[in-house]
Amino acid sequence: MMREWLRDPLAHFLIAGAAIWGVLSLTGGEVDPEARTISLSREQQAGLALAFERTMGRAPTDAELDARVAQWVREEVLYREALRLGLDEGDPVVKRRLATKMDELASAQAELVQPSEEELRAWYRENASGYESGGIYVFEQAYFPTRDAALAARGEDRPRGQPISLPRNVSGMSDKEVGQLFGSEFAEGLSRLEASPEWQGPVESGYGWHLVRVSSRDDGEIPPFEDLREKVERDWRSRTIAARREAAFEVLREAYTVEVE
Incomplete structure (x- = not known):
């Protein structure tokens, strides 16, 4: 059982994520609320600029990027102080958000992977009834x-x-x-x-x-794959993401004993 689990790519992904999280915790990265130094790398600045561009449809000006950086610093300061005061404990909103981030971690690979034409066609054949019109x-x-x-x-x-x-x-x-x-x-x-x-x-x-x-x-008819290729890929990705999230949860769930009074 353990050997089969370790051969699963999903297990590798979870182990790698846990290792990265552990290293950041030990070395005082963003996850350490006690750290008094806040660092914003060039990669993170590029991410802020990209987020602005996706929202506004254009690249930010220098002033707009400075404003985004200032907002990021403000949120980071308040976030660390909230953790220092223990405001995250027992908060259902925080708990739900962290659970969502864990789901996103488990599904990250499925969001990036590009299925082959053969994979999509096979998936379409197996789920053809769902596309009947x-x-x-x-x-x-x-x-x-x-x-x-x-x-x-x-x-x-x-x-x-x-x-x-x-x-x-x-x-x-x-x-x-x-x-x-x-x-x-x-x-x-x-x-x-x-x-x-x-x-x-x-x-x-x-x-x-x-x-x-x-x-x-x-009687309905099932359109040919070529007419629905983009929709098929979106559906395939959505189902794959859901399946990987559930698989990741099951792997983590096995490590816990749940007692319901």
Whole structure:
């Protein structure tokens, strides 16, 4: 178990981050609130200038950069004094912010890595259903609180069902919209029904059971990878970042014993 963990690139990343943090703590870098010397490197000044440019759409003037430096120094002084007074202890905002920074540390590599074309295509094939468009339905539904009640009414020409805060008749609604209104369970059951003059079902939802008469359905289609490449890469990166954050947390979580009274 330990050997497999040490071979994981994520473990290397966490170990390296912990080592850097430890060295800074020992040598009196920015993380030491007791230090009375505040140093702003050229790299940090470049970072302030870059942040200004990203926000304003242009490079800062000398005066604007001086103002940013002054603001940075002010925040650093107040931050260290707050740590010296212990104001960070028991503060839920500080705790949440530090937890967020740990998440960002774990996902940093995924934000920078560039997936190959083969990786993206493979990921797209595995998640193709999420990019399906279309799936337009016209249907009528009757609601019943139990499955037995729905089955008993299925032979009727026009089952009445019971009142519910859902439309009886639906026209021109996409499968995504059906899922948002009726719930994903109902949308999945509806997708298995063919257009027919007969009442079908019952189809389950979070509300209960429904008899459904599908007048028409326009099956969706999955666009080719080339049409969605940029979106696929964004989705791949988002999912990869989330997965790495969760994996990093699980690695750290195993080192703790949690006792809930």
